[in-house]
Amino acid sequence: MKKVEIGFWGVESILEFVSIAGACKEKINLACGERTVNAKSLLSVLSLATAEGLELIIQEDSSDSLLRLLELYVEHGRLLGRLLGNKHIAV
Numbered sequence: 128m129k130k131v132e133i134g135f136w137g138v139e140s141i142l143e144f145v146s147i148a149g150a151c152k153e154k155i156n157l158a159c160g161e162r163t164v165n166a167k168s169l170l171s172v173l174s175l176a177t178a179e180g181l182e183l184i185i186q187e188d189s190s191d192s193l194l195r196l197l198e199l200y201v202e203h204g205r206l207l208g209r210l211l212g213n214k215h216i217a218v
Contacts, residue, residue, distance in 0.1 A: 129185045131194070133157075134203035135176050144200055145169045151193050154186040179211055 135141050148155055148166045155166040159178040164171035166183065175181060181204060185193060194201065 128188070129190050129194070131183050131185075131201050132204035132208055133181050133183045133197065133200040134207040135181075135200070136203055140200070140203075141172055141176050142169070144197070145172055147193075147196050148172075151196075153190055153193055155193070156184045156186075158182045158184055179207070 133144075135144065145167065156163050157166040157172055157175055158164075159175050159181050162175065163184070164175055166172060183197070183200070183204075
């Protein structure tokens with residue numbers, strides 16, 4: 128299992144994220160605090176999209192190719208973490 132902080136920068140970034148997530152075979156979730164949702168569900172992702180400290184959870188260990196596809200979201204999450212003073216979770 129891998130966990131990494133991610134971030135969104137608008138509605139279009141959320142739509143693209145869900146599209147990428149939906150095309151992958153791995154089971155992935157998005158978490159914020161105690162709340163965890165299916166990262167392949169647009170409505171679920173939208174319900175958490177404006178929260179701070181979003182964490183992507185990839186259940187399978189063979190997630191390197193998926194993380195490369197989601198690199199922009201990971202970098203945005205790290206940037207937000209630094210700006211907001213949050214600790215990011217290393218991949």
